[in-house]
Amino acid sequence: MDLTSWNKVFYTYTYSTAAWLSLQSVTLMTGPGMIVALLLDETRPASPTEIYFARCLGFSLITMAILTVMLTGSIPLTSTIAEPVTTEESDPKAPYAVPTLIITSLFHAMSGFYAYTWYVGGGQGVFAIAVAGNSLLAFVGLWCVLFASSEGKISRRTGADRRTTGFPFSNAEAAKKHAGKKHI
Structure with a gap:
């Protein structure tokens, strides 16, 4: 959405x-x-x-x-309307x-x-x-x-929301995708 x-x-x-x-x-x-x-x-x-x-x-x-x-x-509440609120x-x-x-x-x-x-x-x-x-x-x-x-706070590197953690369960699929990519 x-x-x-x-x-x-x-x-x-x-x-x-x-x-x-x-x-x-x-x-x-x-x-x-x-x-x-x-x-x-x-x-x-x-x-x-x-x-x-x-x-x-x-x-x-x-x-x-x-x-x-x-x-x-x-x-x-302002007198000018420049952009939608x-x-x-x-x-x-x-x-x-x-x-x-x-x-x-x-x-x-x-x-x-x-x-x-x-x-x-x-x-x-x-x-x-x-x-x-x-x-x-x-x-x-x-x-x-x-x-x-x-x-939301989407990471440019992983594409995941940075406000979430892996505790108490880790996301193994995301870790596999991230491990396969090399960052320059």
Whole structure:
């Protein structure tokens, strides 16, 4: 997979995270009473404290969505656009892309696990949707952390990734190929 395909997955993750967080925040800000009615067994109006905390959480989630898009370099923070934005660690346009990716992936994993515990305890479908959305984003984020955050360190001499070792097993085939070549 080439670097442009990895960037597409990375930006898809970034925008999906922003969309998921925005969807949750808009719901919390506009309809806290509806949220209370969905999650409780008995129907009652939402208390002022519940409304306050729901809207504050909504504001926090929309802020996190905006920061995710800005800190990953999806929106250039400079006034000139000379090159497309990349996610390399040496790129000055997106120096916080990888840390933001890791933090949002952990957030989705924790939120998915928390929703799962509520789903198992109560069996409500709202939590199943939250588990599916957060888990999907956590897995895509983990994939991006593992595979799309760097190009790797490929050795010109052997063609192998220099970040790997032979411990506890050695690669006998690579050693045979390397032993047969003479280097000048």
